[in-house]
Amino acid sequence: MKRLLIRADDLGFSEGINYGIQKSVKDGIIRSVGLMPNMPAAAHGVSLLAGLPVCFGQHTNISVGRPLTDPERIPSITKENGEFKSSREYRVAKQDFVVLDEVVLEIEAQYRRFMELTGQKPHYFEGHAVASRNFFRGLQIVAERHGLDYFELNPGGMVCFRNTRLYIHMESMTPGYDPKRCLMNLEFHEGEREADLFVCHPGYLDAYVLKESSLTVPRAMEVEAVCSKEVREWTAARQIRLISYDDIL
DSSP states (O other): OEEEEEEEEEETSOHHHHHHHHHHHHTSSOOEEEEOTTSTTHHHHHHHTTTSOOEEEEEEESSSSOOSSOGGGOGGGBOTTSSBOOHHHHHHOSSOOOOHHHHHHHHHHHHHHHHHHHSSOOSSEEEESOOOHHHHHHHHHHHHHHTOOBOOOOTTSEEEETTEEEEEEOOTTSTTOOHHHHHHTOOOOOSTTEEEEEEEOOOOOOHHHHHHOSOOHHHHHHHHHHHOHHHHHHHHHTTEEEEOGGGOO
8 A cells, every 4th residue: 555644844934834834734635744833933833724634743943043942051052143053054063063951951842832832742753954963862852751753854764653664755955856746756665564755845935934944946836736636636546545644553
């Protein structure tokens, strides 16, 4: 059986992103959505998805906007203006500058905020954009503390989540990216405990996105792709079962 989990990241990044994700859930095939709890538009995003069939995860963010923790308590991941260091600063660093105890404080704060916004625990628990071992370790610590299902993303690889092997497809930053073509050209894994995960970042572009994100046009293209009649007909013709994280045992 072909099982496909299509995940939308970055709910709360901006109101434009929120509206794009709302359409991708309401009119498209998205069923799992990652919330960035620290962002000012997080509550707006959750309100737009009220009543829709969506599985919420925590898309923990330490690279855009302001932290929920006092910046003076987490200086390793914040700048002088109190905002998070950018994803580029993490990428170009020669060593992992994230202090474990500090990042755990912020991950905990975002977990508490997630609970306030959604009224539930995250159905999956992971991180946004930053490939830091201490960040990953902090996520594991908080997940274990609260009995959450941690998911460490391995783009282009495989991750065991619960008792299932998830094969990850994430092409958003690839030059010439065509989300509809990428979806419809997937090579599926059809084992009993296997599924394919397509990670996308659907959203509409507003001034904040254009200023703060290097990922722009592909976001709008992904909204169009996951809502398209062509993709829906493809899933039906190929007998693809669309799942969420809640369907993974």
